[in-house]
Amino acid sequence: MLVKKRALLVGAGLAITAIVLSGCSGAGGGAGAGAAGKDVTLTLATVNNPQMKDMESLKGTFEKDNPGIKVNFVQMEEGDLRAAVTADVASGAGQYDVVTVGAYEVPQWGAQGWLKDLTPALTSDAAYDVGDILPPVKTALSVDGKQYAVPFYGESSILMYNKEMFAAAGLTMSNNPTWQEVAAAAKTLNTPEHAGICLRGKPGWGDLFAPLTTVVQTFGGAWYDNNWKAQVNSPAFTEGVNFYVDLLKTAGEKDPVSNSFTECLNQLSAGKVAMWYDASVAASILEDPTTSKVAGKMGYVHAPVYKTKESGWLWSWNLAVPATSKNADAAVKFAKWATSKEYQQLVGTTLGWTRVPPGARTSTYSIPEYKKAAAAFAPITLEVMNAVNPVQPGLNPQPWVGIQYVTIPEFQDVGNQVAQLVADAIAGRTTVEEALAKGQVIAQAAGDKQKK
């Protein structure tokens, strides 16, 4: 008996010690010193996009100007970032001092009280010039007049096309093309050497359904009507999806289900595709001669339309400070620095002017060096971003603000599942009608939760 008891004790003791030990070192490990005047370590969660990698490479300047503050970057793939940051912020774990949050989440999280209200800190600082932030972006980041995040870069969606290939085929492109014109051009330009058009096919609400939702909207469809009744199997939604799927099948890139932004960008830079409908931010990367074979050969025009006047989306990646941050003051300081006018100057002078994060500030577009370096895509970006209407992007009014997404917690789930079904239709395993009939049920269940 003695042996058994002792073993039990030892075993339990071991487990408890281990947990306690880990607990102790944990408390000391992550948080860093919180008190004012002492050294502060900020932990920043961000998505692994090129502009964020630039921010990491420049953080030394901030650390030099603000002695005592150190910034650690945690880069994540977009899906992982959402999972990790949502779990952290929703549970109040407070591991991150600055988080990178998409335009989809900011209003929802802000309304929950999970993000620090930045309005006082921004308006009191004349040098920051909060009025300089692009109006549609600022609208998307505010709830009831309180701004919960600052945009690091913003984007709309535009059509990018290879001018050489167009010239070779004797085609031209208007500044405001229709989808029918684009489809016709894509079919002409689709050859064994290069695909007619690259469109996202990777299942995901932020992958496939970002461009697809804008197509649906310009075809007159929407996810929900004004009373949260799902419209996924409506004729307009179906027509839009059918158009997209047919275009992919007849003139799209090969293996579309593999492809999202990064993959299409890769194919475009290698000169393997004639057109691409995607985020405007891609232009700055396509125009970088060190990494792109098509620099200087690309043209950029408005998102193709059908029944609406504009069809671009609106997205921004923003910096926000969770309400649980133990180093809120330093965190706000960093968020402001990374979205300031000086930061844009710093990027321009050290990394090159095409790398300046676009689509966040109006003044970016009047920096002489930037205007010169980004002449190919800066004017169109500004033009489109000011033209889109996140309050009513489609033909009919909608009960939420946002273009290529629906600002409810369930949307990413709904969008993902319907995207998987549409991917089956792209592969020909099912029809668009069947896919959307199933999608309607999923969307309606989420819509019902909004009604009560």
Added chain:
Amino acid sequence: MTTASFAPDQERTPVPPAEPEGTATRLALKKRGRQARALVMPALIFSIVLTQVPFLVTIAFSMLQWNQLRPSEIKFNWFENYSVVFTGPDFLPSLMSTVIITGSSVVLSLLLGLFFAVLLDRKFLGRGLARTLMITPFLVMPAAAALLWKWSMLDVNVGMVNWALNLLGLPAVAWNTDLPVVTIVILLTWQYTPFMMLILLAGLQSQSREVLEAASVDGAGPWRTFQWMTLPHLRQYIEISTLLGTIMMLQAFDPIAIMTKGTGGTKTLSYLLYERAFIGLDVGQAAAFGVVTVIITIAVASIALRTLFKVFINGGER
């Protein structure tokens, strides 16, 4: 801690070997039992604390209505999440995908593993190097393997597989679009064939040479020898590799997350659970799916283990 859980010296009596029914033996046996229990306890308690506590919490979560983005609406809702599991459209297809993907990957990697084990059991020039190269895929990080296959092998434009197909005059295959299940099975088979091969190779090498030679002297051909002597000898190795392989492949997540995103019949239970928890953000539903998955796996596993696997049936004996 190892020391503390052992019995002090003076308590021990040597086991008298030649006294079948004596009291001393029984006493010794009893003490042996106590010692055995003492040795088992630390690991058992550790496992219980670290796996069962989270599991109990999972069960508790499974009875809550809890969406991460609606923290004000958390409430107890009994078995509502379970009714979603059983009446919703997700569970059965996902169970099927899991069975198809895990099943075919296990069978394929077992067959290929056996084939390679037989080939590498022969003595030939550079056998050591061949074996070294052969086990490497198992050592590669699944995340790295998925990225490697996505970009360097299966990419429709620059992937080596499609380039090779073109060389042979075949059209490039859009792997993720047209053959998502096959893509995942290829990747899993590639990763786990070396593991199966290692265990089976170990089995082949533990076979007694004399018996095999005697068989061949008796005029049995190589195929008959393999069928009647080697395969029965390998049975338990096959069982162990199947069991371990199944456990590992059931949990496969990275290739699906990186390559197919759950489309076209690749939404296995482990991916479905991820989706419920981190895209649906529904903590309660994810927990309910998890609990049901565990119950089903344990039910299937215990039937399989107790009826098919000699390894396990003889587990308590020596």
Added chain:
Amino acid sequence: MRKIRGSIITAVTWVLVLLFFFPIGWMVFTSLKSEGDAASIPPKFLVNLNFDQYAIVFDRGMGSYLLNSLSASLGSTLIVLLLAIPCAYGLSIRPIKKVQDVLFFFISTRFLPAAASILPVFFILKSLGALDNITALSLLYTAINLPIAVWMMRSFFNEVPMEIVEAAQIDGANLRTELTKVVLPILIPGIAAVALICFIFAWNEYFLATLLTTFTARTTPPFLASFVDGRGQFLAVLSAASTVAVLPVVIAGWIAQKQLVRGLAMGAVK
């Protein structure tokens, strides 16, 4: 005749092995190319090779992630062995009733998909203040690996001839000497096999590491997954990062492969 057949089989073996190894060989080869060469189709075989991509990889701070991976993997492997060896020995020296149930319990703890338990684990660690903590991560890896380790170790112990143990007992050895002096030396290859397998699993684990760590304790797999940033070509640099990430385990596996085969062979459960 027989000789020719033998050489044919050898040739076929080599072709198949090289085919299987090709993706990894190609990864290493790609990592030594420039980005432009790496992405070209048809592939270029005669190119300038250099280590530039590796410099970029370490410039991005891969070193600290590797170090974290190493401590989490070594730490958990060590604890697994400390727990599994006595446990497996206990299970093999008999009279525990319900050995089957204990074993089954151990195996069944592996059936809970990580995605189901990760939120509960997240909340437990949060309330203990143990998020982003190497020790906590090591303990979780230990819990994951313990079932397989116990299972394998027990089959190795069962292979130890009872006579050796009994002889030692007659000589008056106590349980501890019996285990450390008599049984363990026979089991070295088996222990090496178990340790290696536990190390591999811990080193390669992606899911828990992504969600339960941020900066201080972050390991290599989440770093690798976020490596591609989409600016220009990246095949070469991604290959270099992957090569570095898999190298430690591959080398360990290569060195220990004899032990691995012998160890696994010992587990020939009777």
